Amino acid sequence: PISQGTAKGVTAAQLAALGCRLCLGNTYHLGSRPGPELVQRAGGLHGFMDWPHNLLTDSGGFQMVSLAELAEVTEEGVRFRAPHDGREMLLSPEASIAIQNALGADIIMQLDDVVSSTTVGPRVEEAMHRSVRWLDRCIAAHGRPRHQNLFAIIQGGLDPSLRTRCLEEMTRRDVPGFAIGGLSGGEAKDRFWRMVKLSTDLLPPDKPRYLMGVGTARFGSALVPWGSLQLKNHQFAKDFRPIDPDCSCPT
Incomplete structure (x- = not known):
C-alpha cells in the first residue's frame, strides 16, 4: 500500500522488476498529504510515482475502522480529525471520488460504510444499506468513467442474508467490477470463507473481483x-x- 505516493523501501523500477503490475494507494492519506491538487499537477499518481503500470486507490472508508476514535459516520459521510495535524476533514462519497479522480488511478473504489467484521446487531444492516446509497452517489459523482474503473464494495458483515441483499442491489448497478469488503477483521476462518463463497457465487462471472484486506506479506x-x-x-x-x-x- 502507498500512503504517501511512494512505496516504502523500494523504488518504482524495483517494484516493476519484481513483476508488480498493480499498486494500491490510500485515498485518505494521499488526500491529507501531499494532497490531490499537488499529485494532479505532477501528472496524477502515475506521474508522481513514475509508475507506468496499474494503480488502484481505496476510498478511505477503511479508516472508519482503523481510526475509529478519530471518525464520526453520518449519512453525509465520514468526518475525520487528521492524526498528523488534528485538522478536520469530511470524506463524503463525492469528496472521495473527487480525490480519486484527481489521483487518476486505473481502478477506484466507492466510499462504503465500513464496520468491523466482528460487529453484530443493527449497525451491520445500517452500514450495508448506507453503502448501497453511497454507491449511487459515487456513480453520480464519477467524472472520468472512461478512464477510471469504479468498483462497488459488497458489505453485510458475516450475515448471509444482509450480504445477499447487498449483492443483489449492487449487481444491478452497471459498474466495471466488485470488491468483497467487510471481512478479514478477526473473524474465524470458516466464517470468512463462507462469506467469500457466498459473494463469489452471486457476483457476475464476467467482471473482476477484488477480495479486500487479505494481504499477509506485511x-x-x-x-x-x-x-x-x-x-x-x-x-x-x-x-x-x-x-x-x-x-x-x-x-
Whole structure:
C-alpha cells in the first residue's frame, strides 16, 4: 500500500522488476498529504510515482475502522480529525471520488460504510444499506468513467442474508467490477470463507473481483510452494537460508 505516493523501501523500477503490475494507494492519506491538487499537477499518481503500470486507490472508508476514535459516520459521510495535524476533514462519497479522480488511478473504489467484521446487531444492516446509497452517489459523482474503473464494495458483515441483499442491489448497478469488503477483521476462518463463497457465487462471472484486506506479506508471512512461512517466528531469527531455494528472486 502507498500512503504517501511512494512505496516504502523500494523504488518504482524495483517494484516493476519484481513483476508488480498493480499498486494500491490510500485515498485518505494521499488526500491529507501531499494532497490531490499537488499529485494532479505532477501528472496524477502515475506521474508522481513514475509508475507506468496499474494503480488502484481505496476510498478511505477503511479508516472508519482503523481510526475509529478519530471518525464520526453520518449519512453525509465520514468526518475525520487528521492524526498528523488534528485538522478536520469530511470524506463524503463525492469528496472521495473527487480525490480519486484527481489521483487518476486505473481502478477506484466507492466510499462504503465500513464496520468491523466482528460487529453484530443493527449497525451491520445500517452500514450495508448506507453503502448501497453511497454507491449511487459515487456513480453520480464519477467524472472520468472512461478512464477510471469504479468498483462497488459488497458489505453485510458475516450475515448471509444482509450480504445477499447487498449483492443483489449492487449487481444491478452497471459498474466495471466488485470488491468483497467487510471481512478479514478477526473473524474465524470458516466464517470468512463462507462469506467469500457466498459473494463469489452471486457476483457476475464476467467482471473482476477484488477480495479486500487479505494481504499477509506485511505481517511477515511468506507464501511458498509447500505452504507459508511465518518469518517473525523465533526459529528464523538466525536462519540465513533463502525463503525458497528454487527461486532466483531476491529475498
